[in-house]
Amino acid sequence: MTGTSPQPLKVAMIGYAFMGRAHSQAWRTAGRFFDLPLDPQMSLLVGRNPDRTQQAAAQLGWSETTGDWREVIERDDIDVVDICTPGDSHAEIALAALEAGKHVMVEKPMANSVAEAEQMARAADHAAARGVRSMVGFTYRRVPALQLARELIAEGRIGQVRQVRAQYLQDWLADPSSPLTWRLQRERAGSGALGDIGAHIIDLTCFLTGERFAGVSGMLETFVSERPLPAEASADGSEHNGTGLGGRSGEGYGAVTVDDAALAMGRLSSGAPVVLEASRFAWGRKNAMRIEVTGSLGALSFDFEDMNVLHVYDAGEPGRTAGFTRVLATEPDHPYVQAWWPPGHGLGYEHGFTHQVVDFVHAVAAGEQPTPSFQEGLHVQRVLDAVERSSAERSTWTPVETDGD
C-alpha cells in the first residue's frame, strides 16, 4: 500500500441479483488485495423493491439505497455507475450516466440491439473526449489463464492463428419445468443463450486473437417454447438458480421468446475459421466455457470448469514426448496472481470481477480507456445480430458490419 490515502471513487450500482452480487464482492475486495490509485466506495445501491434493496445493500456492503436510477445521475457525488440490470435498460442508463459525466461499467451483452450499442459506443467516444470512461463487463478476459493465453498468442508461441473452437455450455434450462425468468424473454434479455453466454465466447475469441469477426453463419434453436411462470416475479430481475427438476413454481405458463442454443461458424478478419456453440441445455455442463486456439506452431486450450489451467501444445516437440502441457496459471508472474495466494492455491469465478474493477479503477485514475470498450461491445453485438439474422434467413454467410467499431 502507498503512504498517502487514495482519493475516493464513489460508486452506484444498479441491480443486485447474480451479477450485482458478483460486482459487489469485486468493489468490496479490489482495494483490499490490490494497491489502487483511487479508493472505491460502495455508496449507493439501486433496486425497485425497497425492502429487498435495503436487505441486499446491508448484505453486500452498500451505504445507501434508492428506488430510482435517475437519482444516481442527478447526484454530483457519484463518480461511477455500474449497470447490472437486464439488457433492456442498459442503453438508457448508460447514455444518461455518460451524459452526466459519470464513468460507466455495464454488464454484458452491452445492449439488446445493434442500434442501442451504436448509440452507446458513440456516446462513449464523446464522453472519452471529456475524460469520462466506459467499459463492458466481459469478466472472463480477466481470468489469469486466459490472460496468459492472450500473451502467448501475441508472442507468437502458437504461430499464425488457424482455427478457433469455442463452446459455452450450461444446463440450468435443460429441465422444462425451470421457470420463465427474464433471461428467457426477448424484450428483456435481447436473446437467449446467444447473448447471455455466446457473447462471452465471441468476445474471448476477439480478445485472444486480437482480431474481429468478418462474418458468420448461425443457427438458433428453442427446445422448450413455454415455461411455468415464476411464483413471484422479481422486480429487479430474478436469476437462474439450478434446475429444480419436477417443481412447478407458479400458476400458468408463458412463452419463451429466445433461443436455448446457438451455433455458428464464422471467419475472423484474417480468414481464420471459428466454430461457436452456446447452450443452456447441455446436461452435466455447469459452466463449461471452453476455447481452443490452434495455430501453425501449436495450440492452446482452456475450460472454465478447470479455470486455473491452460493447456499448451508445442508442435515443435518431438512426437515421442509431444502432448498438451498442463500449465497451472497460479504463479506470481501470471497476471493478477501476485496479489492473491501462493502457487497452486487457485482462483475462482469471483476473482475475474475483482480484476475487472482493478483495471477499471487504474484506467480511470490514469485517464485511459479501459477495455473492453463500448466499441468492442458494439462489435460483439454486431456478431450476435449477424448470427440471429443468418439463422432467421437460413443464410450461409452473413457479413459482420465493421463500420465505426
Ligand code: SOE
Ligand atoms: C448465465 O447463465 C450467466 O449467469 C451469465 O449471464 C454470466 O455472464 C456467466 O458468467 C455465467 O452464466
